[in-house]
Amino acid sequence: MSLEEKVKEIIVEKLGVAADKVKEDAHFIEDLGADSLDTVELVMAFEEEFGVEIPDEDAQEITTVKAAISYLRKKMDQAD
């Protein structure tokens, strides 16, 4: 499974939304019905899945599907 697919899968699971709603430009709060606690949980799930640590100041910027994918891709590339 690609990084992109895995991120989308986590979002579907954690936010309980249909997979076709999880488009690249979807905003967690505005489009996918998340609240502030959901976004914390999402970031936690990303950390767990990809074995990275996401500092709070970075986490604040991860507000869309696209932002999550590009942030994690960058983070994973650095790790390699």
Add this chain to the structure above:
Amino acid sequence: MHRRVVVTGMGAMTAIGNSVKAFWEGLLQGKNGVGPITHFDPAQFSTRFAAEVKNFSFDGILDVRESNRMDRYTQMAMVAAHEALQDSGMDLEKIDHDMAGVVVGSGIGGIQSFETEHGKYIEKGPRRVSPYFVPQMISDIAAGQISIRYGLKGPNYATVSACATASHAIGDAARLIKYGDADIMVTGGSEAPITPMGLAGFCSMKALSSRNEEPGKASRPFDRERDGFVMGEGAGILVLEELEHARKRGANIYAEIRGIGFTADAHHVTAPAPGGEGAVRAMRRSAEDGKLNLNEVDYINAHGTSTPYNDKNETAAIKALFGDHAYKMNISSTKSMIGHLLGAAGAVELIVSVLAIKHNIIPPTINYEFPDPECDLNYTPNVPQERRVRNAISNTFGFGGHNACILVSKFE
């Protein structure tokens, strides 16, 4: 003006039925809800059975996302609240939401959530503790969630008094209506304590029956061979309503909440006061509050936990208060079938009392085999008994010495 409080809706989740109808049918059949624990592997525990809710489902009431953010105790409260509100026939679009509140308690709260998240903390550290941990665990969250779901904007909180929790919730809710703070109250209790820590704690206290070879015979209130209580789980929710409010909308009125008696033993953390002294005053106070003569009480739904001490002391308390009339009443402990629901006990047992009044049938105390000379009242052994039931008292007594009795009466 004197405001009267009536019961207009009920919902129940128990080991013998996942709705009020199924629960009542089970009670009349003397159905036994006790069996081996399935929620986790109990092999290491001195007690390995409990009265678990079977085939629990929140389909159509909670979606996956909502349910993931709730402890089991809240999930069960949501399902029972849904049933109670539907049963009330109330059109939620038409009520004054500011005058509708919720008081729903839990003796322990989200102990499963606590254990799960504590496990993550031990294994992976504090950064892995869910942001939902606190709002899942706290024992007031069922009350909050019910208000959010139905837009009930009146008084909202939980009570906590161990096994007397739901009776305190219901008593407070009735008084909020009586004092004019609300016209409608959704009230009761919920508990989901069958977890490794919940079981371990009660096992260590030696409070539980250890009849592992015969779980179905373990909850035997007032029987000479009783050896402790059986853990149960579930929820009971009632819709209380101011009488004129209920009449105006043509509601079905089950019964009237007539009297409330709250006292403390001020004696010991877990042991009841000698002679059930605190229980005597709580039952008496409920009758005084309802301006009812003691000899008009037909039924007591006993706390009847099946522990050696409770049943002996409760019997002594009933005899001390009612004198000769104690032998003319029916008493039963429905814990014989559903186990001890702790903070939800007072709610499901008040539902039993209401239904006894409605149907003029007393549900039995099952597993009654051997008379105990210290427990010599009519405990309605093994089979239901028909009789006219005008007034019933639901007894609950909690660790900490909390006593809460609710007097409920036929509505006339």
